[in-house]
Amino acid sequence: MRQERAARIKDVARIAGVSTATVSRTLSNPDIVSEETRRSVLAAVKATRYSANVAARNLRRQQAGGVLALAPNLANPFFSEILAGMSEALAERRLNLIVADTQFGGSSQLVQYADRSRADGLLILDSRLDPALFAGAQCPPIVQVCEEIEGLQSPRVVADNAGGAAAAVAHLVELGHTRIARLAGPPDNSLTRWRDAGFRRGMDAAGLSGRGDWHLTGDFSMESGRTAAARLLALPDRPSAIVCDNDEMACGLMSALIRSGIDIPGDIAVAGFDDIELSRHLTPTLTTVHQPRRRIGREAVRQLLLAIDGADVAERTVIPCTLVPRQSTLGREALSDQAAS
Amino acid sequence: MRQERAARIKDVARIAGVSTATVSRTLSNPDIVSEETRRSVLAAVKATRYSANVAARNLRRQQAGGVLALAPNLANPFFSEILAGMSEALAERRLNLIVADTQFGGSSQLVQYADRSRADGLLILDSRLDPALFAGAQCPPIVQVCEEIEGLQSPRVVADNAGGAAAAVAHLVELGHTRIARLAGPPDNSLTRWRDAGFRRGMDAAGLSGRGDWHLTGDFSMESGRTAAARLLALPDRPSAIVCDNDEMACGLMSALIRSGIDIPGDIAVAGFDDIELSRHLTPTLTTVHQPRRRIGREAVRQLLLAIDGADVAERTVIPCTLVPRQSTLGREALSDQAAS
DNA sequence: TTGAAAGCGCTAACAG
DNA sequence: CTGTTAGCGCTTTCAA
Numbered sequence: 282m283r284q285e286r287a288a289r290i291k292d293v294a295r296i297a298g299v300s301t302a303t304v305s306r307t308l309s310n311p312d313i314v315s316e317e318t319r320r321s322v323l324a325a326v327k328a329t330r331y332s333a334n335v336a337a338r339n340l341r342r343q344q345a346g347g348v349l350a351l352a353p354n355l356a357n358p359f360f361s362e363i364l365a366g367m368s369e370a371l372a373e374r375r376l377n378l379i380v381a382d383t384q385f386g387g388s389s390q391l392v393q394y395a396d397r398s399r400a401d402g403l404l405i406l407d408s409r410l411d412p413a414l415f416a417g418a419q420c421p422p423i424v425q426v427c428e429e430i431e432g433l434q435s436p437r438v439v440a441d442n443a444g445g446a447a448a449a450v451a452h453l454v455e456l457g458h459t460r461i462a463r464l465a466g467p468p469d470n471s472l473t474r475w476r477d478a479g480f481r482r483g484m485d486a487a488g489l490s491g492r493g494d495w496h497l498t499g500d501f502s503m504e505s506g507r508t509a510a511a512r513l514l515a516l517p518d519r520p521s522a523i524v525c526d527n528d529e530m531a532c533g534l535m536s537a538l539i540r541s542g543i544d545i546p547g548d549i550a551v552a553g554f555d556d557i558e559l560s561r562h563l564t565p566t567l568t569t570v571h572q573p574r575r576r577i578g579r580e581a582v583r584q585l586l587l588a589i590d591g592a593d594v595a596e597r598t599v600i601p602c603t604l605v606p607r608q609s610t611l612g613r614e615a616l617s618d619q620a621a622s
Numbered sequence: 623m624r625q626e627r628a629a630r631i632k633d634v635a636r637i638a639g640v641s642t643a644t645v646s647r648t649l650s651n652p653d654i655v656s657e658e659t660r661r662s663v664l665a666a667v668k669a670t671r672y673s674a675n676v677a678a679r680n681l682r683r684q685q686a687g688g689v690l691a692l693a694p695n696l697a698n699p700f701f702s703e704i705l706a707g708m709s710e711a712l713a714e715r716r717l718n719l720i721v722a723d724t725q726f727g728g729s730s731q732l733v734q735y736a737d738r739s740r741a742d743g744l745l746i747l748d749s750r751l752d753p754a755l756f757a758g759a760q761c762p763p764i765v766q767v768c769e770e771i772e773g774l775q776s777p778r779v780v781a782d783n784a785g786g787a788a789a790a791v792a793h794l795v796e797l798g799h800t801r802i803a804r805l806a807g808p809p810d811n812s813l814t815r816w817r818d819a820g821f822r823r824g825m826d827a828a829g830l831s832g833r834g835d836w837h838l839t840g841d842f843s844m845e846s847g848r849t850a851a852a853r854l855l856a857l858p859d860r861p862s863a864i865v866c867d868n869d870e871m872a873c874g875l876m877s878a879l880i881r882s883g884i885d886i887p888g889d890i891a892v893a894g895f896d897d898i899e900l901s902r903h904l905t906p907t908l909t910t911v912h913q914p915r916r917r918i919g920r921e922a923v924r925q926l927l928l929a930i931d932g933a934d935v936a937e938r939t940v941i942p943c944t945l946v947p948r949q950s951t952l953g954r955e956a957l958s959d960q961a962a963s
Numbered sequence: 964t965t966g967a968a969a970g971c972g973c974t975a976a977c978a979g
Numbered sequence: 980c981t982g983t984t985a986g987c988g989c990t991t992t993c994a995a
Contacts (some may be wrong), residue, residue, distance in 0.1 A: 287738065332760070336680035336687075336739055337681050346677075347718075355705050357702070358702050361698070361699050362696075365696035365723055368721060369723065372723070378721055379719065385709065385713045390716075399676050532903070558899075562900055
């Protein structure tokens with residue numbers, strides 16, 4: 282029982298009685314060969330179980346055959362659904378999705394990725410990356426996803442962060458709140474800035490003004506939400522509601538508040554942002570702004586493929602978000618079934 | 623300002639005044655060239671910003687330059703940490719991690735992946751795949767991760783599912799339980815079978831015998847946990863504790879039981895398996911078996927690289943799990959701080 | 964509609 | 980230690 286090596290295009294050509302060029306054409310553009318030729322070639326392909334060597338094709342075509350996604354932390358489940366959307370959209374074009382975690386290997390490793398021979402395009406999900414990494418002439422087309430890097434000019438596909446934050450404020454206003462605080466993310470983060478703008482827009486629309494001492498800052502971690510709770514409780518004049526820049530902080534904040542005997546939403550209503558899975562399992566369930574992550578991933582790929590094909594690409598694609606009202610603002614009697622949202 | 627095309631090895635060679643072979647050697651095996659040559663080559667590399675064309679190298683070396691992970695659902699956060707571990711381990715060897723979601727493209731797409739020119743190795747995380755897909759002579763080395771495909775012979779890297787289940791039983795026994803039920807996964811699933819074996823081992827060790835009507839079955843979904851709760855409540859003679867085959871089912875079960883007025887763990891203690899993020903945020907927090915997912919990912923890569931290098935590979939690598947006791951068995955007074963585990 | 968032939972850019976024998 | 984050389988397997992002109 283001999284171990285047969287992979288069939289090459291030459292073998293297929295010989296068996297089908299045609300040239301390698303014809304085999305290649307039959308496979309990549311069947312319409313330009315005659316019916317008869319096509320049949321014999323396809324038969325030979327099947328007989329030999331031929332499949333084109335990817336490296337050779339890529340070399341000849343001067344392409345990489347895949348797209349690289351750079352994420353700050355693959356273990357963060359926020360990214361997994363975005364990656365799923367990307368994978369889905371790329372599969373349709375038979376392009377590989379290569380993923381890299383930017384926290385490993387350092388920038389010396391990363392700079393290697395900014396190379397047309399490694400990837401036909403880059404999907405950047407990490408805003409802390411140095412724009413200089415992608416400044417070389419050899420860098421493939423880029424799309425920034427969700428977060429934005431200040432000095433890096435490229436199309437961006439982002440959630441409607443401002444709109445989402447404004448919707449959260451509007452929701453609280455509708456429930457009668459006028460004393461609304463904010464727990465923001467790091468000030469230099471693009472998400473924070475957009476959500477900040479949306480928060481102010483929502484407040485303005487309701488004729489409310491933010492108060493400086495009601496503006497708390499965290500770093501998107503649960504822990505920072507917890508410490509923010511202490512600062513909130515120390516305020517001489519407490520707000521009746523707080524809008525957090527992400528669900529993790531909201532979660533840490535809520536659990537600390539509850540442990541201090543605060544009733545949510547009775548004493549303080551809480552809203553988050555992102556709609557991570559956790560949010561609908563907290564007690565109380567968390568009102569938050571849902572980002573259609575899978576769609577964001579798909580759209581980012583769509584824009585990237587356009588850019589790769591040299592088409593015009595929107596500089597900024599904004600994907601709408603939807604507010605998901607849950608118990609942390611509505612109260613426990615509402616939506617008590619965990620399956621409800 | 624002309625757009626300079628990428629430097630090729632020829633350009634570097636010319637500038638450094640050496641042959642292309644020497645440039646190649648300098649880059650891949652610096653020790654075999656003279657100090658002086660090395661310096662001038664590296665200078666030329668820097669000057670031209672040269673980076674080797676990946677497709678050409680792969681073609682010449684007859685390799686793919688990356689490893690492919692096949693996961694059933696990338697959006698499932700269970701996988702994200704495993705992928706992170708894989709990415710980490712592969713980065714050290716400068717191999718790409720290509721990910722594909724097996725639910726897209728169907729098997730016609732998938733079969734293309736079982737090809738040495740596409741991937742130097744396969745990490746299979748989906749046990750529902752047809753072993754025939756990987757039967758071709760051209761299929762690269764495979765490592766199965768977490769789940770196991772019956773008819774596919776290859777090294778496997780799995781959690782100690784049996785040990786974990788046995789530990790859960792032992793934990794309940796230690797708390798005084800003797801009436802222990804089980805909510806199992808689908809019977810044909812490899813995880814279910816191992817956890818089943820562990821459950822029985824744990825029961826045997828305590829001198830307990832399982833009861834047929836205390837053996838419930840689900841499909842790993844929250845919803846199936848919910849319906850299992852109804853069956854549990856309908857039993858004429860209820861158990862005092864239940865071991866679930868994963869956290870999702872345990873979560874669905876718990877929420878349904880609580881809504882029926884059952885106290886957990888007072889009336890029924892509940893244990894899960896996997897330690898997904900959610901588990902420490904449920905009310906009560908869920909006692910479960912932790913799988914070191916990142917380590918599993920790293921280990922799978924280690925085994926795969928060994929197999930690629932032609933070394934002997936353990937047919938089965940079992941990664942230990944640890945029981946994480948939380949409120950769903952210990953009671954609310956214990957570990958009430960969400961940060962505790 | 965098809966074939967011949969030229970390379971894509973690199974690495975690894977081999978020879979010096 | 981270094982250069983010459985022969986491809987890796989494919990696609991795509993160009994010519995017929």
